[in-house]
Amino acid sequence: MASSCWGLSESLCDFPSLSNKSLRLMRKTIDDGFRDLVRQFSDQIDAATRPLQWFLNTLETLFTGTPWFVMLVLILAAVWFASRSVKIAVGTGAALLAIGFFGLWEDTMTTLAMVTVATLISIVLGLPIGILAARSDRAQRVIMPVLDVMQTLPSFVYLIPVVVIFGIGKVPGLIAVVIYATPPMIRLTNLGIRLVDKEVIEAADAFGSSPRQKLWNVQLPLALPTLMTGVNQTIMMSLAMVVVASMVGVGGLGKNVLQAINNQFFTMGFLNGFALVAIAIAFDRASQAFGKRLQKHAEVLDD
Amino acid sequence: MTETDLTQTLSPDEEETVPGISIRNLYKIFGPHPERYVSAVREGMTKTELNRKHHHSLGLRDITTDLPAGKISVIMGLSGSGKSTLLRHINGLIAPTAGEVLIDGEDVAKMSPEALRAFRRHKTAMVFQNFALLPHRTVLENAVYGLDIQGEPRASSTEKAQCWIERVGLKGYENRYPAQLSGGMQQRVGLARALTNDAPILLMDEAFSALDPLIRMDMQTVLLDIQKEVSKTIVFITHDLDEALRLGDKIVILRAGEISQQGLGEEIVLHPANDYVRAFVKEVNRGRVVRLRSIARPKPSGEDWPGLQLPGATTLEGAAHQLLDAPGGSMATVLARNGSARGVVSMDDVMRGMLSQS
Ligand SMILES: Nc1ncnc2c1ncn2[C@@H]1O[C@H](COP(=O)(O)OP(=O)(O)OP(=O)(O)O)[C@@H](O)[C@H]1O
Numbered sequence: 001m002a003s004s005c006w007g008l009s010e011s012l013c014d015f016p017s018l019s020n021k022s023l024r025l026m027r028k029t030i031d032d033g034f035r036d037l038v039r040q041f042s043d044q045i046d047a048a049t050r051p052l053q054w055f056l057n058t059l060e061t062l063f064t065g066t067p068w069f070v071m072l073v074l075i076l077a078a079v080w081f082a083s084r085s086v087k088i089a090v091g092t093g094a095a096l097l098a099i100g101f102f103g104l105w106e107d108t109m110t111t112l113a114m115v116t117v118a119t120l121i122s123i124v125l126g127l128p129i130g131i132l133a134a135r136s137d138r139a140q141r142v143i144m145p146v147l148d149v150m151q152t153l154p155s156f157v158y159l160i161p162v163v164v165i166f167g168i169g170k171v172p173g174l175i176a177v178v179i180y181a182t183p184p185m186i187r188l189t190n191l192g193i194r195l196v197d198k199e200v201i202e203a204a205d206a207f208g209s210s211p212r213q214k215l216w217n218v219q220l221p222l223a224l225p226t227l228m229t230g231v232n233q234t235i236m237m238s239l240a241m242v243v244v245a246s247m248v249g250v251g252g253l254g255k256n257v258l259q260a261i262n263n264q265f266f267t268m269g270f271l272n273g274f275a276l277v278a279i280a281i282a283f284d285r286a287s288q289a290f291g292k293r294l295q296k297h298a299e300v301l302d303d
Numbered sequence: 304m305t306e307t308d309l310t311q312t313l314s315p316d317e318e319e320t321v322p323g324i325s326i327r328n329l330y331k332i333f334g335p336h337p338e339r340y341v342s343a344v345r346e347g348m349t350k351t352e353l354n355r356k357h358h359h360s361l362g363l364r365d366i367t368t369d370l371p372a373g374k375i376s377v378i379m380g381l382s383g384s385g386k387s388t389l390l391r392h393i394n395g396l397i398a399p400t401a402g403e404v405l406i407d408g409e410d411v412a413k414m415s416p417e418a419l420r421a422f423r424r425h426k427t428a429m430v431f432q433n434f435a436l437l438p439h440r441t442v443l444e445n446a447v448y449g450l451d452i453q454g455e456p457r458a459s460s461t462e463k464a465q466c467w468i469e470r471v472g473l474k475g476y477e478n479r480y481p482a483q484l485s486g487g488m489q490q491r492v493g494l495a496r497a498l499t500n501d502a503p504i505l506l507m508d509e510a511f512s513a514l515d516p517l518i519r520m521d522m523q524t525v526l527l528d529i530q531k532e533v534s535k536t537i538v539f540i541t542h543d544l545d546e547a548l549r550l551g552d553k554i555v556i557l558r559a560g561e562i563s564q565q566g567l568g569e570e571i572v573l574h575p576a577n578d579y580v581r582a583f584v585k586e587v588n589r590g591r592v593v594r595l596r597s598i599a600r601p602k603p604s605g606e607d608w609p610g611l612q613l614p615g616a617t618t619l620e621g622a623a624h625q626l627l628d629a630p631g632g633s634m635a636t637v638l639a640r641n642g643s644a645r646g647v648v649s650m651d652d653v654m655r656g657m658l659s660q661s
Pocket residue numbers: 333334360361362380381382383384385386387388389542
């Protein structure tokens with residue numbers, strides 16, 4: 001190969017990398033060390049994930065165990081109360097009926113349970129971290145690069161340590177989804193709070209607000225539209241990740257898609273894919289309409 | 304020449320005032336290390352030099368003034384002259400680099416965060432140029448905002464707010480949101496919010512500058528009417544001299560962070576201290592600003608007091624009308640604050656006072 005190298009010597013031609021032997025040694029040391037560490041703390045890790053496991057299982061049993069027509073009514077009611085839009089409710093109803101008709105009801109409920117839990121956890125984690133980032137420039141400087149890594153690192157890569165630490169199953173899948181779905185919540189919380197009108201913040205200070213009063217009376221309410229976009233993004237990210245999460249043992253629509261890929265089941269792949277799209281669109285529209293409804297006060301009366 | 308003639312008149316019969324806010328040798332330098340440059344600025348380093356050599360911005364230099372309690376003081380100056388910066392020192396939104404802001408004998412700059420918060424809640428209220436209302440709260444909820452922060456229950460705060468909402472002319476709009484109101488109405492909400500707080504000090508940063516001229520006059524009238532009842536220590540910022548003269552008992556003119564001149568409105572109009580101030584007062588309608596007490600002369604010995612009696616606070620324009628209508632005589636007696644005869648003016652004096660432009 002040195003021949004294609006302008007006739008230079010080998011050390012200038014090939015990149016002077018570590019030798020294969022030392023690379024192998026490095027990988028082995030790190031991997032083994034990591035594995036030992038995980039083994040050592042396995043009890044604690046188990047204890048830590050048990051509430052998640054319980055939460056996820058409860059919701060899944062609830063969603064799949066409830067008769068389909070009851071679930072259908074509940075979901076439509078939720079969509080209606082969020083959006084107050086007949087169009088969105090009817091669309092969601094039609095999508096769910098089609099899903100059931102093609103035999104995907106139970107898998108869809110499993111996926112819904114997963115997405116619900118992942119979204120709730122992402123909000124619970126993302127909101128306070130976003131508030132922290134908005135309050136301190138130093139915190140922001142630390143948090144933002146971490147978010148960049150979380151969002152750009154190929155999801156398959158962080159599945160590896162997740163699996164090493166938590167093994168195969170629903171909870172590691174959930175954790176992978178949460179890692180992917182939390183960054184938009186953090187980012188948009190931070191952004192929303194930072195974009196609040198400076199003069200209104202000054203008014204809050206001038207009237208003697210404590211930091212907590214300022215947060216609850218001014219910053220969060222005025223950041224609400226952006227926060228709602230964050231929630232919306234989080235739901236979309238969770239739905240996008242369920243296929244990847246199924247690689248570590250999460251059931252539902254994602255698992256079907258994965259099977260279809262492995263076996264080249266064209267129809268099955270598309271049916272499940274469309275089911276995911278249908279849910280995504282329904283949730284997107286409902287959550288956006290909800291966000292708009294919360295901004296009622298911004299509308300001008302026409303009298 | 305006429306100018307010097309006028310200065311030889313009686314002393315202007317000033318009202319006794321108590322300082323409500325005393326600002327002492329206040330310096331503000333913006334930048335990462337302001338403390339390093341205070342002494343250089345004290346010794347006369349200019350704003351440009353500080354900016355060019357050290358990349359720090361000089362906000363205020365050696366401001367010393369007493370703003371009278373229970374009166375309206377106006378801070379005036381061009382854009383960037385440091386008006387907002389000065390105002391924000393009064394409620395501690397900006398901390399000085401050096402100097403004191405004394406209110407009831409206490410230095411605002413030295414208060415702990417808790418003390419400062421309590422001070423802002425109970426002693427001050429503020430009105431903002433762009434209203435700074437909370438968009439998700441109704442007019443009524445905006446008005447009770449200050450009392451909410453103080454922890455006052457809504458039952459009593461609503462009652463107080465309702466009273467001020469009616470006073471500023473927003474009855475019937477209590478449940479509207481700010482976005483549904485015109486600019487003038489929004490600023491009425493801002494005023495109601497500040498007044499509901501019932502604080503002795505009211506800070507207004509270009510509160511009427513965003514409003515069109517007619518609504519602006521309207522709001523000035525509302526403020527003056529309310530001030531007659533409440534007698535708060537109001538600090539009002541504007542870059543409009545007419546507004547300053549209409550509202551201000553005392554006027555402080557700032558230029559590039561320094562006090563260019565301070566005093567009563569008519570003092571400034573009659574005796575501008577420098578070209579900067581002269582440029583401001585050039586276009587002023589003196590007839591509406593200058594008052595008889597400033598141009599009254601001692602009664603020439605051997606003559607009687609003229610029959611027409613006018614209070615010292617009468618504007619020259621008002622006096623001219625009265626003198627024209629008065630039967631047989633172009634002289635009037637000027638009364639002191641206590642109602643006693645203090646001096647005399649002639650129609651000529653009044654005319655000269657209105658026209659004189661050195
Ligand atoms: N946070 C800051 N950092 C640096 N410089 C500042 C800061 N705040 C104000 N300044 C500078 O201080 C000067 C005075 O500003 P200030 O806002 O007090 O002016 P102003 O008289 O209120 O003007 P305007 O009429 O435009 O509101 C300006 O030159 C401005 O650039």
